[in-house]
Amino acid sequence: MSSVLKRIKIVADREGMSVSAFEATIGASKGVFTRALANGTDIQSKWLISLVEKYPQYSSEWLLKGEGDMLRPISIANEEEEKYLTPELEGIHNTIIYTLKQVVASQNVTIKSQEKTIVSLERLLSSLEQEIKSLRNK
Template identity: 70%
Template sequence: MSSILKRIKLVADHEGMSVSAFEATIGASKGVFTRALTNGTDIQSKWLISLMENYPDYSAEWLLRGEGEMLKPKPIVVEGSETYLNAELDGVSNAVIHALQQVVSTQNVTIKSQEKIIFFMERQLSVYESELDTLKKK
């Protein structure tokens, strides 16, 4: 069985579906992958392209060459801009990356809350300064 076919089977397993169900999700005829897996034959490149188009979270490098992680790194979104994890984090488990993303998300919530408090305090300060100016004029 080809290594690519083994990795396609891993993708189907990771998605929690049978190879037959997986074939249907990418528009392949029933048995395209099953026959190739059974007979150890090749598949058409259009099915690889369809797989990558329908499952963009999977790494093409991993699928085709078996190199790197199965899943692409998830972006960390900081104030509307996407920052992708870089080579410094290669090899870090998805669980660690997910935990870091949760920390960033929690910190963003804290920052937004503090911005509201600062806005309220600045407004209150302005009111107090206004009252002070009024008292000084008397």
């Protein structure tokens, strides 16, 4: 198996999909990578170009030559540039997102409870206003 194909398999695994599903995401016919992996044959360069275009967070130098980091570094120099997370930062971001979702869910429960309390208080207020009104009219 070629080293490039091994790295393609790593990318597919990291993206959480089978090689067949990964082929589909870059527009390759079913079996382009799986046959090459099974037979130890090369793939056309157009599939590598498509992979790099579809998944720009992966370093093309790493993909082609196995050199450098797998992921491109985060660039904060220019706001228009795309930003990519290292696995460590991605884990931190996922933890923050999970925590914030829990806070939002908790706040939604509080809001629903407060809405019920408000409705009950409005009913009580209306009832008391009616009672006062009827007492004044006697």
